[in-house]
Amino acid sequence: MKKVLFVHDGPIYTNHDKSIFYGVHYNDTLIERYAYFGNCVNFLMRSAVVSEKEGKNFSIIKHPAFSFIEVPNFKSIRAYFKKSEATAIIKKAVDEHDVIILRLPSAIGAIAFEYANSINKPVLIEKVACVYDALWNYDWRGKLIASQKMKKYQAILQKASHTIYVTDKFLQSRYPTKGKAIGCSDVIVNDLDVSILNKRILKIATLPKILTIGTVAAIDVPYKGQADVIQAIAILKKQNILFHYKIVGQGDATRLNKIIEQYHVADLVKIVGPLKQEQVFDFLDTIDLYIQPSKQEGLPRAVIEAMSRACPILGSDIAGIPELINKNSLFQAGNVSKIVEFLKQLNKITLEKWARENFLKAATFKTETLNIKREQFYKEFKQDYNLK
Structure with missing residues (x-):
């Protein structure tokens, strides 16, 4: 049984006892997509608790392949001491899974990539945004580290073997890769009557x-x-x-x-x-x-x-x-x-x-069209890593 690890910073929204997970940014459709690689899909990210009232505004994740591994927040100055704990959780999760899917930019994803790459785990990257623009337009602190972070992700993409960009040109121009890549949005558009x-x-x-x-x-x-x-x-x-x-x-x-x-x-x-x-x-x-x-x-x-x-x-x-x-x-x-x-x-x-x-x-963004394009790339990824 192949185990898939999806890595992002999140957060994924949940109730107080983490018995319910809400599909705000992540949903059953996404889990089904990743189930192409295995029948167990673990999400590795931070969580955020929402009230019962807030939860009524969200759909609930119900896919049977889904499970969750929590990473403590280490991105703020006050929480930075938790980075070693978070790194241990990330490395253990990478060790225990067969396919690693990273959505970048992501602090958790960056750590997971370096470790997975060092032990030759199959890594598929989804490049969804520019970290420089996010930090530069956040506040003065972001401006101090925007260029540094951009270089960090540029280095990761240079080493990546397989990358799906959500743009056709923009992200490819800022974060070029030497590996295989396609441009394919993750949007879901069905009804175009x-x-x-x-x-x-x-x-x-x-x-x-x-x-x-x-x-x-x-x-x-x-x-x-x-x-x-x-x-x-x-x-x-x-x-x-x-x-x-x-x-x-x-x-x-x-x-x-x-x-x-x-x-x-x-x-x-x-x-x-x-x-x-x-x-x-x-x-x-x-x-x-x-x-x-x-x-x-x-x-x-x-x-x-x-x-x-x-x-x-x-x-x-x-x-x-x-x-x-x-x-x-x-x-x-x-x-x-x-x-x-x-x-x-x-x-x-x-x-x-x-x-x-x-x-x-x-x-041009019809779900069936994008699914064919994405699954062809998935197939090539599996073949390149000899994944059954």
Whole structure:
């Protein structure tokens, strides 16, 4: 029986006694994907406890192959003394598994890679984001170590034998590998019936006086950029140009709530909080414009999901976003005045054009198409390591 170890920092959300695990970032579909390599899939990462009330907003992981190995948090200064304990857990887990799948960037994943590589364990890397952008846009402390961390992951990718990048170009250019690689998003897009586009076109034709903008992203990290949109909404409000802005995502809303209060836009901006996957698609159908104002990304899943619902989209010009949407709907990350300009110039003709283009592009991310591409790479990985 082959045992698969999936390594990431997480956290994976759980209840107090760790008897229930919630599929916020990780779900049964992902576990089924990794079960291609074995009928036991262990997740090695940190955990975070959510209340019973919060848990009702999430789906539950039920896949029979799933199990969990917890790594203590060692990433903060106060918790750094736990690194030796964490390293011991990571090495033991690597020793006990046959296939190691690493999602990078990840502090746990970096340790696992160096050890697994030293003992010739089969390692498959998923490169999903740029660590430099994440740290540089986090706070002043991040700026001090951004270049150092980027070089660290560049070195790992140079040594990697097999890598799946979620972008087609961006991550490959920053983190090139000498090994085998493909570009393949991990997004799940199934329903692409033309009726979705037709409903969107009708919605655009009958736009309300106040348009609703939406973003789906973690709400507790500054680099997702929702604060820039809130500021743009406030500037437009002073000009008597109104937009509603709905923010979907998990995390502590304290920081964003303070910004909403600071700019006096509580009447226009709403933090929805986390939604289950099927609810996200319903949410996307209710908005008039999707915006991804991120300062760090890989290939943002939420943008592709919005494309699959024929949403007109505005996005920052970073990472994989320019690979997805019209160049004329991109703005420089952090440029609030450009967001304001875009929103002031919106019209039905442009919105319909973007909706059609985005829906057509979404077809290239159909689940069955990506699954074929990914499984072919999985097959090659198994053959290269002589895995039965």
